[in-house]
Amino acid sequence: MANPLTPDVLVDPVELTRTLVDIESVSRHEQAIADNVEEVLRQASHLSVDRLGNTVMARTDLGRDQRVVLAGHLDTVPINDNFPSTVVDDLIYGCGTSDMKSGVALALHLAAGLPDPRYDLTFLFYEAEEIDSKYNGLRLVAESRPEWLLADFAVLLEPTYGVVEAGCQGTLRALVRTTGRRAHTARAWRGVNAIHAAGDVLRRLSDYRARTVTIDGCTYREGLNAVKIHGGVAGNVVPDECVVEVNMRFAPDRTEKQALEHVHEVFEGYEVELTDSAPGALPGLSAAPAREFLAAVGAEPAAKLGWTDVARFAALGIPALNYGPGDPLLAHAPDEHVEIGKIRDGAATLYRWLAS
Ligand SMILES: [Zn+2]
Numbered sequence: 001m002a003n004p005l006t007p008d009v010l011v012d013p014v015e016l017t018r019t020l021v022d023i024e025s026v027s028r029h030e031q032a033i034a035d036n037v038e039e040v041l042r043q044a045s046h047l048s049v050d051r052l053g054n055t056v057m058a059r060t061d062l063g064r065d066q067r068v069v070l071a072g073h074l075d076t077v078p079i080n081d082n083f084p085s086t087v088v089d090d091l092i093y094g095c096g097t098s099d100m101k102s103g104v105a106l107a108l109h110l111a112a113g114l115p116d117p118r119y120d121l122t123f124l125f126y127e128a129e130e131i132d133s134k135y136n137g138l139r140l141v142a143e144s145r146p147e148w149l150l151a152d153f154a155v156l157l158e159p160t161y162g163v164v165e166a167g168c169q170g171t172l173r174a175l176v177r178t179t180g181r182r183a184h185t186a187r188a189w190r191g192v193n194a195i196h197a198a199g200d201v202l203r204r205l206s207d208y209r210a211r212t213v214t215i216d217g218c219t220y221r222e223g224l225n226a227v228k229i230h231g232g233v234a235g236n237v238v239p240d241e242c243v244v245e246v247n248m249r250f251a252p253d254r255t256e257k258q259a260l261e262h263v264h265e266v267f268e269g270y271e272v273e274l275t276d277s278a279p280g281a282l283p284g285l286s287a288a289p290a291r292e293f294l295a296a297v298g299a300e301p302a303a304k305l306g307w308t309d310v311a312r313f314a315a316l317g318i319p320a321l322n323y324g325p326g327d328p329l330l331a332h333a334p335d336e337h338v339e340i341g342k343i344r345d346g347a348a349t350l351y352r353w354l355a356s
Contacts, residue, residue: 005040010112013347014092014340016105021085021094027075027131030054034074037108037125046115047123050148054127055137057148058111064120068289068354069154069313069320070111071138072104073129080334090340097338098326103157106325106346110354118356119289122151129309138309146316153289154313159326162342164294164301166218166321168308170250170280172259173227175243176201177271182233182240191238195231198242202226204266205246213251216285218303220251224266245275249305252280252314281311284319296353297323 004023009015025033034054041049041058049058054074076096085094092102104125111123126137133139141148178198183191210222224246231242250259256277264272284290285301294301304310304322313320325342 003036003039005036005108010040010109013105013109013343016109017097017102017338017343018085018087018092020101020105020108021083021092021096024079024083025074025076025096026078027128028135030074030127034125034127037074040108041111041123044112044115047111050145052141052145053137055141056125057122057141057145059122060117060120062116062120064118066153066289067120067122067151069122069124069149069151069318070107070157071124071126071154071309072100072107072157072324073127073137073309074104074125075128075130076101077130077332082334082336091337092340093335093337095336098159098328098336099331100158100324100326102326102338102343102346103159103324105343106350107157109347110350114351114354116356117354119152119354121354122148124148136309138312142312142316149313149316149318151318153284153287153293154310154318154320155293156308156310156320156322157324158308158322159324159328159331160322161327162323162325162345163299164297164321164323165304166216166283166285166301167220167252167281167314168304168306168310169220169222170252170254170256170259170278170311171307172248172250172256172263172277173245173275174248174260174263175245175273175275176267177273178242178244179271180238180240183238185236185238188238191240194239194242198229198231198244201244201267201270208266211251213253215251215253216283216301218283218285218301220303221305222251223247223249224263250280252282255279278307279311279315280307281314281320283321284314285321287319290319290321293323293353296349
């Protein structure tokens, strides 16, 4: 089939968004879109192109002092009666319009149309962001082609509705266990009730005062919450164990280790077992390309409270942020859409920043 990403489409980020949306690319089915993207990038003489699975990398090598990564995932969540795209007034509707083919369109439009940028640029169009992280294209690149990620600064074009969202919070899950002694409930005084003991754990959670931390002008709100609880043996047994699962979202001034130590402090006297954790990412807005980017956007940054692939760059010491035309509240929704004006604004901002 002919590649729908024609030169006429590539010059117009709005048409390009629609065309990308109309190439179906649910996670694990990104081959067609990756083939099309790779083909048009290979036609650009100012780019060198490489591929890992269905992740396509293209870069300039102009000898600039600084290198910037622009990255976006090619996959979408499953289609939900919202394919192909439709246009109503200033809105493009369809699966992936917001998350994040409008962002991918900006990167691809720049890759094809800006042969002489002021920084060297690396473009990453990657697979499988919407599913289990073991498939995540950016994770696979970090493991087997880490040199593709080397840069002074990275922008992920995830939906932020045109706002700069910097850094991200870390997350950890842990089990807090209370223990007791089993007994028949008819002779309950012989036992110790572990579920009753969990009352103290829950009280510590409801009394907990979460920190609010401001870094580089971005305000992060931490949280420590019970997310599951289970205990009990039978209808006539005093239970000897109760487990409260807690989730802590921590600001990026704490490491994973420090966050876990904090959880141990909060639940001092109880057994705490870590089950899962991922680091946060500092906003890193002091890097020169980041400051120039903020000047081009002309608005204050906000903190990213969820966990995003930005942290994969941070783990390599590369400051990174999210900036994209889509509305994050519409991501994964059946009525997902993007405003055409936001796509045009985003393209103009990135040109202002990157054109030399
Ligand atoms: Zn996304």
